[in-house]
Structure formats: C-alpha cells, structure tokens
Amino acid sequence: MTNADPQELAKFSDLAHRWWDPESEFRPLHQINPLRLDWIDQQANINGKRVVDVGCGGGILAESMARRGANVLGIDLADRPLKVAQLHAMESGVANLDYRSVSAEALAAEQPGQFDVVTCMEMLEHVPDPSSVVRACAQMAKPGGWIFFSTLNRNPKSFLFAIVGAEYLLKLLPKGTHEFARFIRPAELTRWAREADLSTTQMKGLEYNPITRRYWLSGDTSVNYMIACRKPAKA
Known part of the structure; x- marks a missing residue:
C-alpha cells in the first residue's frame, strides 16, 4: 500500500494550474519560499549537492534550489502538479532539475x-x-547528509491560526487545505527523526503578520515550524 491519501492528492491536483500564480491559493508558498530556501542553504550549502525534494508539488522549492546550483530531483504522487512543475522548469530553462x-x-x-x-516541506x-x-527521508540521505522537514504544530493556537484564520477569515488558503488531527507536535516529529537515527540540529518557527502580510523566521514553533536534521557520518 502506498503511503498516500487519494483525497489529499486530488485536492492539490485540482489546483495545479494555479501553482505558479503568486496571487493564487499558493501565495503563502511563494512568500515563504525565500525564507525556507535561505535557511536550508545556510546550513547545507546546496550548490553542487544532490538534493531530493519529497512532496514537491508544483516545484516552487525544487526549482529555486536548482537555481542555487543544486542537482534536484522533485518527487510527488500527484500527477497534475508534477506536470505543472515539469512544464515550468522547461519554460524557465532550469537545468539540473528532474521530476x-x-x-x-x-x-x-x-x-x-x-x-x-533531503527536503520534505509542508507534506x-x-x-x-x-x-x-x-x-x-533518513534512508535516502548520505551519511552526514542533511534532512529538512516543515509542518504544523497541533495545539489550540495552531487550529485558530492555521485553519480558522488562514482558511476561513484571511482566506490565505482554500478551505479544507489542512486537517487539524494530522498536525504534528515538534516532540512527535523529533521522536520519529531520532527513531530513524537522525539528530535534530535546529528548529525554527515561521510567523505571519496579517496586517503587513509579512512572514519571518523566529523561535516560536507554536504554529508553523521547520526542523533540520543530520544523518550520522560513517564511523
């Protein structure tokens, strides 16, 4: 059995044609991408590195990493977003990028x-x-390799901000984008990383101001957060 939810794949496939419109439902992804790209690059120095982007969707992060000089493979199980990603890369003339x-x-x-x-963001x-x-993700990484995850914390504040606020009040995301029961506490994610023989080296929160419409990285992991992990180098 494939570890995928057909309803989730259909949800993002239905919106695939709007993936690269920075004013569409995917505007938040376009806005946070420079932040997460810089954070990944600062730690892993991706130029010339072999990178896999797990759950790449329409390719916003994968393409930006390729533009930084990484050799990128983007993978996803939603076919329509993948086709959008492939077409955009071809039209943009981005080399060293495959899907x-x-x-x-x-x-x-x-x-x-x-x-x-290995990057696995918002997936x-x-x-x-x-x-x-x-x-x-741990298995795919080379010894000493970097693995990056981002997701949503599970608590009352994240329900209020990420679902009620983002989907219903501010309409930053389509209604039904997220299911609260599937949000993941940092302690759960770091435990899974530890069980996969990874060490968590850094955790960052991602905050948003609806008045200025600005995102920034912080130490507040109560809603959106990212973690950086390392795989042990060979002895």
Missing part, C-alpha cells in the same frame, strides 16, 4: 544513501503515516 512520480518509501528502497540533502501533515516518510 518523478514515486513515493518517498519507493525511492528510498531504490536509492538508499544517495542524496546530500507530512498530508499523508496517513508521516513517520514512514521520515524513515524514508
């Missing part, structure tokens, strides 16, 4: 220990078994 329809678990079995950097809260994806 595949394959699960994280399948690619981990096929190419264990082959990637310098874990959309799959039935997020811990399986964490294990697969």
